[in-house]
Amino acid sequence: MRILAAAGDGDPARVYLADLATDGRERLVEFVESIQPPLPREEKWVLMVSTLLGCPVGCPMCDAGGSYHGRLSAAEIIRQIDYLVDSRYPGRSIPAAKFKIQLARLGEPAYNPAVLDVLRELPGRYDAPGLLPSLSTVAPRGCEAFFAELAALKKRLYTGGRFQLQFSIHTTDPTLRDKLIPAPKCDFAWIARYAEEWFTPGDRLITLNFALGADSPVEPSVLLEHFAPERFLIKLTPLNPTYRARSHGLRSYLSHNPAAEDDALPRRLREAGYRVIVSLGQSEEDLIGSNCGQFLQRHLKAREKLTDGYTRPVEHPTADLG
Ligand code: SF4
Numbered sequence: 001m002r003i004l005a006a007a008g009d010g011d012p013a014r015v016y017l018a019d020l021a022t023d024g025r026e027r028l029v030e031f032v033e034s035i036q037p038p039l040p041r042e043e044k045w046v047l048m049v050s051t052l053l054g055c056p057v058g059c060p061m062c063d064a065g066g067s068y069h070g071r072l073s074a075a076e077i078i079r080q081i082d083y084l085v086d087s088r089y090p091g092r093s094i095p096a097a098k099f100k101i102q103l104a105r106l107g108e109p110a111y112n113p114a115v116l117d118v119l120r121e122l123p124g125r126y127d128a129p130g131l132l133p134s135l136s137t138v139a140p141r142g143c144e145a146f147f148a149e150l151a152a153l154k155k156r157l158y159t160g161g162r163f164q165l166q167f168s169i170h171t172t173d174p175t176l177r178d179k180l181i182p183a184p185k186c187d188f189a190w191i192a193r194y195a196e197e198w199f200t201p202g203d204r205l206i207t208l209n210f211a212l213g214a215d216s217p218v219e220p221s222v223l224l225e226h227f228a229p230e231r232f233l234i235k236l237t238p239l240n241p242t243y244r245a246r247s248h249g250l251r252s253y254l255s256h257n258p259a260a261e262d263d264a265l266p267r268r269l270r271e272a273g274y275r276v277i278v279s280l281g282q283s284e285e286d287l288i289g290s291n292c293g294q295f296l297q298r299h300l301k302a303r304e305k306l307t308d309g310y311t312r313p314v315e316h317p318t319a320d321l322g
Helices: 074-088 114-125 144-157 174-180 188-198 220-226 243-247 258-262 264-271 283-288 294-302
Strands: 002-007 013-019 028-034 044-049 052-054 068-071 098-103 131-137 164-168 206-212 232-238 276-278
Touching (some): 013 074, 074 114, 098 114, 114 131, 114 144, 144 188, 188 220, 220 264, 232 264
Parallel strands (some): 044 098, 098 131, 131 164, 206 232, 232 276
Antiparallel strands (some): 002 013, 013 028, 028 044, 052 068
């Protein structure tokens, strides 16, 4: 793996751009390590690694989308994790009480069955009592076999709240959801049924994530129709200032402003019975360009190789998944 660029010092975040090529054909990935001040690294250390080369979904707020060049192998995903671990803990003994590995950085993970192999391998690979894999997905249709195996794997290897699952849905308006996540998706009823299959006692609540645009409706009554507060929590995040979000004129509902905690929407969701996390993120991440796909895009733009890549049609790779 060749590191092409890096930014930040790990406090709060350090983002890497790397080429995984072994045969001269470029395979660019982005991965990140971060902490969550004021917690020290020994308390919580978060890694985010790529699972695809780009992403075929093409969400208008995400710089990972719009160009897609295939899946990473399990070894290629693990290589990113190893690099970050070895740079801090060469003995591969990770003391963090919460050692979160997010399979989400570039790419929709459910499109890649190798992600399941990575999840099988992680517990034996590091001495990490705080290991907490986290998978964030838009629930693409055609990946139901992936999700069934994921649930089985979690029950086998990650019981007692040692796995975090997140569905990014962004709005309760189905038409707008189609625009914000322009790929075939499972509907809310499917996600609710999956949660029933998923849950065993001691599990973490499943996160419903909303990267909230200023004009994105979130109706507590629609959520309550499908998502029981005993199984789901709500996470509201700002719409990050990616290149694509700017080019689509998307504005964030939340800003990096602590007052957002008291805003009407979090209050209404709490009144409906949900646990609500308003995750304002680190504005330093915006400054170093560590929002998903942004670092890669900056690199590509600098090389002046990507001028119209965003408009290139891409195929959704669900069909050949077993
Ligand atoms: S937000 Fe996720 S699914 Fe959408 S384009 Fe980015 S990586 Fe893909």
